[in-house]
Amino acid sequence: MIDLSCSYMGLGLRSPIIAASSGFTDTLVKIRHLEQQGVGAVVLKSIFEEEIIHEYHHVLREEADKTGREEFLDYLDVRLRRETLDKYLNLISEAKKAVDIPIIASINCKSAYEWMTFADEIEKAGADALELNVFVLPSAIGRSSEDNEKVYFEIVKQVKRRISIPIALKISYYFSNLAQFAIDLSHSGIGALVLFNRFYSPDIDLDKLQVNQGHVLSSPGELSMPLRWIAMLHGRLSCDMAGTTGVHDGKAAAKLLLAGASVVQVASAFYRHGIGYAAVMHNELREWMEEHGFKKISDFSGMLSQKKISDPAIYERVQFMKYFSDKDSL
Numbered sequence: 001m002i003d004l005s006c007s008y009m010g011l012g013l014r015s016p017i018i019a020a021s022s023g024f025t026d027t028l029v030k031i032r033h034l035e036q037q038g039v040g041a042v043v044l045k046s047i048f049e050e051e052i053i054h055e056y057h058h059v060l061r062e063e064a065d066k067t068g069r070e071e072f073l074d075y076l077d078v079r080l081r082r083e084t085l086d087k088y089l090n091l092i093s094e095a096k097k098a099v100d101i102p103i104i105a106s107i108n109c110k111s112a113y114e115w116m117t118f119a120d121e122i123e124k125a126g127a128d129a130l131e132l133n134v135f136v137l138p139s140a141i142g143r144s145s146e147d148n149e150k151v152y153f154e155i156v157k158q159v160k161r162r163i164s165i166p167i168a169l170k171i172s173y174y175f176s177n178l179a180q181f182a183i184d185l186s187h188s189g190i191g192a193l194v195l196f197n198r199f200y201s202p203d204i205d206l207d208k209l210q211v212n213q214g215h216v217l218s219s220p221g222e223l224s225m226p227l228r229w230i231a232m233l234h235g236r237l238s239c240d241m242a243g244t245t246g247v248h249d250g251k252a253a254a255k256l257l258l259a260g261a262s263v264v265q266v267a268s269a270f271y272r273h274g275i276g277y278a279a280v281m282h283n284e285l286r287e288w289m290e291e292h293g294f295k296k297i298s299d300f301s302g303m304l305s306q307k308k309i310s311d312p313a314i315y316e317r318v319q320f321m322k323y324f325s326d327k328d329s330l
Contacts, residue, residue: 002286003296006040008240008263009129009166009191011102013040016297017253017281020244020265021046021106021131024275028094035099037278040263042101043131046108047088047118085118092125102128104168109134109155120162129166132159133197135174145176156188166191168242172199173225179232186237193233194242194265195226217268222246227259231315234260234305248272250284260302 004015019025019034019042026045034042088105095103105127107118122130134152152169159167167190175181182193201214223246230243243256244265253264269277294300306312 002289006297011128015040016257016263018263018265020267022267024270028098031095032098033275035101037275038282039278041104043104043106046106046133089121089125092127096126104129104131106131106133116158119159123163123165127165131168131170133170135172149181153188156190160189168192168194170194170197172196182233183236186239190239192240192242194244195229196245198245217271218245220246220248223252227255228315230256230261231259232306234302235307250281251288253285254288257301258304260305
């Protein structure tokens with residue numbers, strides 16, 4: 001009997017395949033469906049600071065057109081933020097009643113302190129953990145890399161003061177010394193690092209001569225980035241790791257688990273195939289485990305991390321010299 005159960009941030013999961021924050025985790029109906037398909041946990045669709053601000057300005061324009069009065073500004077700001085948060089808190093509490101799998105709340109932070117007061121309410125609503133999706137674009141010329149990194153530590157510090165549930169930090173790979181930064185973050189008291197988040201990617205339409213939205217969904221080829229870094233960081237962190245981006249089937253999940261991830265998060269595969277695809281991924285993972293004689297996740301977790309393979313330098317190789325030299329000899 002294949003056992004897919006595992007542990008993530010101290011939470012007992014029935015499967016290492018987690019539904020990532022997406023449009024598939026924003027309603028009770030979808031969350032129930034995901035549970036039925038066997039996922040180990042659900043990361044709720046993030047609340048975005050930008051969304052609240054957009055809604056605020058939309059209503060503000062309507063009120064201004066109707067009344068021409070400005071005393072509604074502060075009232076509307078507080079009311080709309082409260083309504084958005086209340087909807088989110090209600091989803092958490094209702095989901096906890098409806099399903100047995102862990103519910104992980106998610107906050108997409110644009111500014112360091114905008115969401116701090118929400119964290120304790122999220123915990124009180126019953127969330128099992130909180131995932132902070134933080135990204136500081138390192139594009140400000142006058143801002144040092146150290147200044148950018150400090151934002152992450154300050155956010156963790158402030159949130160940890162307010163809540164006792166585990167905190168996962170979802171980060172990008174845009175750091176001058178990612179390995180050391182990840183190690184330092186793991187000592188900050190977080191429960192997990194999620195590698196890596198994806199962002200709005202611009203593209204250029206050559207016919208219309210305009211900037212458009214680029215690829216929204218990940219591709220299987222993007223798995224190599226989290227796989228490399230999870231493998232190199234395994235055994236060196238004081239927290240768990242979740243692998244995400246490029247996880248499009250059960251075998252991709254197996255690869256990240258072999259590299260050292262505790263769990264994998266999936267979103268794009270569900271957008272392409274639907275929620276029911278989670279069951280397909282579980283079957284693929286089970287079949288692979290059975291083929292190789294693994295009965296439980298711990299039998300192979302981290303087996304092919306950098307610390308455990310005979311040629312650890314392979315994860316640090318960045319050039320194609322060997323590949324092309326081999327081709328030239330043919």
